[in-house]
Amino acid sequence: MNSKIKVAIIGSTGYGGVELIRFLQHHPQAEIVSVISSSSSGTPISEGFPHLTDIMVQDLDGVVVEEIAAKADLVFTATPSGVSTKLVPQLLDAGLKVVDLSGDFRLKDGASYEQWYKKPAAPASYLEQAVYGLAEVYGDRAAGVPFISNPGCYPTATLLGLIPALKAGLIDHRSIIIDAKSGVSGAGRGTSLMTHFAEINENFKAYKVNKHQHIPEIEQVLGDVAGEQVTVTFTTQLVPMTRGIMSTMYATMNGSYTDQDLVDLYREYYKGRPFVRVRNAGVWPATKEVTGSNYCDIGFAVDTRTNRVTIISVIDNVVKGAAGQAIQNMNLMMGWEENLGLGLTPIYP
Ligand SMILES: NC(=O)C1=CN([C@@H]2O[C@H](COP(=O)(O)OP(=O)(O)OC[C@H]3O[C@@H](n4cnc5c(N)ncnc54)[C@H](OP(=O)(O)O)[C@@H]3O)[C@@H](O)[C@H]2O)C=CC1
Numbered sequence: 015m016n017s018k019i020k021v022a023i024i025g026s027t028g029y030g031g032v033e034l035i036r037f038l039q040h041h042p043q044a045e046i047v048s049v050i051s052s053s054s055s056g057t058p059i060s061e062g063f064p065h066l067t068d069i070m071v072q073d074l075d076g077v078v079v080e081e082i083a084a085k086a087d088l089v090f091t092a093t094p095s096g097v098s099t100k101l102v103p104q105l106l107d108a109g110l111k112v113v114d115l116s117g118d119f120r121l122k123d124g125a126s127y128e129q130w131y132k133k134p135a136a137p138a139s140y141l142e143q144a145v146y147g148l149a150e151v152y153g154d155r156a157a158g159v160p161f162i163s164n165p166g167c168y169p170t171a172t173l174l175g176l177i178p179a180l181k182a183g184l185i186d187h188r189s190i191i192i193d194a195k196s197g198v199s200g201a202g203r204g205t206s207l208m209t210h211f212a213e214i215n216e217n218f219k220a221y222k223v224n225k226h227q228h229i230p231e232i233e234q235v236l237g238d239v240a241g242e243q244v245t246v247t248f249t250t251q252l253v254p255m256t257r258g259i260m261s262t263m264y265a266t267m268n269g270s271y272t273d274q275d276l277v278d279l280y281r282e283y284y285k286g287r288p289f290v291r292v293r294n295a296g297v298w299p300a301t302k303e304v305t306g307s308n309y310c311d312i313g314f315a316v317d318t319r320t321n322r323v324t325i326i327s328v329i330d331n332v333v334k335g336a337a338g339q340a341i342q343n344m345n346l347m348m349g350w351e352e353n354l355g356l357g358l359t360p361i362y363p
Pocket residue numbers: 024025026027028029030031050051052053054077091092093094095097115116117165166167199200201202203204331332335336
């Protein structure tokens with residue numbers, strides 16, 4: 015096994031960054047050498063996060079690329095969209111490996127990024143260089159590369175739920191409808207009216223309907239899998255819970271299949287992949303069954319009356335949707351077992 019890799023976390027005061035710290039502290043092959051903040055450098059991280067008093071590296075560093083390059087081998091950029099666009103090229107040019115958690119390098123087409131994110135795209139050469147890190151689908155592309163773009167939270171749950179059926183031709187790609195719900199931590203730590211307690215508690219609201227920035231990401235990957243253009247209907251909703259995404263997908267089947275046919279197909283597709291668990295026929299997953307873990311759990315319900323299938327996929331948005339998947343990608347980049355440092359059972363209840 016290789017020697018320990020030195021890692022730095024930019025955005026370590028955000029939800030993704032704090033979750034990276036939680037897992038990396040116990041990673042057998044990684045050592046956190048720098049926790050970085052653009053707004054609180056020079057202060058101990060435990061000042062804002064008292065639950066982190068036991069982490070070895072306490073003082074928050076500033077975002078100084080040369081200093082990061084002098085200390086670290088690999089950087090996790092858990093930074094907002096628009097920030098990674100500018101930061102990641104500098105880190106790569108300084109010789110660092112990067113796993114970026116933002117949406118800035120997921121879309122290969124810069125014009126599409128600008129349309130959906132309403133921000134300038136990163137230079138095309140860096141978009142090309144980024145390997146899209148949906149580990150269970152593209153994991154074989156990750157070994158030895160310097161730069162992984164971590165998938166979005168909604169796309170992770172959705173794509174893992176759809177790809178085996180689409181690839182096998184079981185579902186009609188023109189019929190896909192995705193109804194996705196997220197806990198409020200998906201919006202990050204910053205406060206807004208959208209996630210304000212009085213606005214979301216005992217409430218359930220749709221947002222960005224047909225306008226969500228994850229639509230082109232989902233369509234890009236489904237198009238790649240299907241070998242032709244795929245468009246989807248995608249509705250996102252905010253649920254009054256802290257963590258968790260449930261993506262419920264509907265599609266017309268191209269033949270007559272049973273729940274068990276889908277279970278068998280998905281178990282075969284995800285054979286050997288430690289983080290996708292396919293439920294037995296008739297058993298549907300719940301968000302609490304993956305909380306705090308890197309699992310994606312998937313269940314099915316075939317409706318013979320309508321000839322449609324309902325696919326239900328759940329993840330913890332902060333883990334499999336962000337920090338956990340980022341560590342899984344680091345493991346694959348380094349040629350390690352993909353579940354290294356991630357073997358936690360979900361927190362229940
Ligand atoms: N939350 C989730 O479930 C998921 C998040 N993501 C993506 O991961 C990234 C991080 O998300 P999340 O942790 O939730 O977001 P947060 O808003 O919780 O944290 C983002 C952090 O980025 C830092 N930051 C802000 N501006 C800058 C800057 N100019 N330079 C350097 N750092 C900066 C801030 O820390 P400071 O002020 O200390 O520098 C802040 O704490 C985002 O791109 C998000 O879209 C992806 C999948 C799921």
